[in-house]
Amino acid sequence: MVLLLFGPPGSGKGTQSASLGRWLQIPVVSTGHLLRSEVEEGTPLGLVAKDLLARGALVGDAVMNDMIAARLRRPDCGNGVILDGYPRTRQQAEYLDQLLPERGLPEPLVLHFDAPDPVLVTRLATRLSCPACGRVYNVKQRAPKRLGYCDQEGVALVSRSDDQYGVVVERLRTYREQTAPLIDFYRGRRLFQVNADRGPDEVLDELKGAVDSILVRSVRRRG
Numbered sequence: 001m002v003l004l005l006f007g008p009p010g011s012g013k014g015t016q017s018a019s020l021g022r023w024l025q026i027p028v029v030s031t032g033h034l035l036r037s038e039v040e041e042g043t044p045l046g047l048v049a050k051d052l053l054a055r056g057a058l059v060g061d062a063v064m065n066d067m068i069a070a071r072l073r074r075p076d077c078g079n080g081v082i083l084d085g086y087p088r089t090r091q092q093a094e095y096l097d098q099l100l101p102e103r104g105l106p107e108p109l110v111l112h113f114d115a116p117d118p119v120l121v122t123r124l125a126t127r128l129s130c131p132a133c134g135r136v137y138n139v140k141q142r143a144p145k146r147l148g149y150c151d152q153e154g155v156a157l158v159s160r161s162d163d164q165y166g167v168v169v170e171r172l173r174t175y176r177e178q179t180a181p182l183i184d185f186y187r188g189r190r191l192f193q194v195n196a197d198r199g200p201d202e203v204l205d206e207l208k209g210a211v212d213s214i215l216v217r218s219v220r221r222r223g
């Protein structure tokens, strides 16, 4: 099973991908997370990406496509993968269409999350994440048990530098201009729309229902 989590920043892709990954026992690949690691390690790619991330702009397609190709080559992706934050442009989506069959992976199920901009901006302004495991918290909807610390790792939570208001506005603009048109690219294929302006448990239940029905349909087709 290949899931593409698609939606604006703050729509809950990170939270839901982690839950779905545990449920389906397949890895989650977040291109944003991979890029932030490169920046932290100060690699040549990280040095180039740092400024783009800080401005809320996209990293080039060729770099992103190579990154995904290398990651999907790893054996843990043999049974499927959840992609969070890729593809983000038409060029990336076309590249992925070639790559999945080459890796023996099936046609993706695209989960499209959306919520109104004011909801997204408020969520991002109150979001904290764990620098060790990437788990995302929100004081309103998903507060940590001990204020300011990760439930799992016990380390202090941090706010992403690109969650500052000015950068958030730019990331939303980039999303609406460059990424949202991909919904048309996937229309008529396995595309499931989800209202992300709800609590994480409610959204997860709906996503599990969508994934279940796809699995049942593909088993029937094979049988």
Ligand code: AMP
Binding pocket: 009, 031, 032, 033, 035, 052, 053, 056, 057, 058, 059, 060, 064, 084, 085, 086, 087, 088, 092, 171
């Ligand atoms: P995210 O964690 O998905 O919000 O991504 C954080 C930042 O990483 C984005 O604002 C982009 O600058 C960059 N990024 C992540 N994924 C991609 C992608 N598929 N293509 C281009 N840039 C990306």
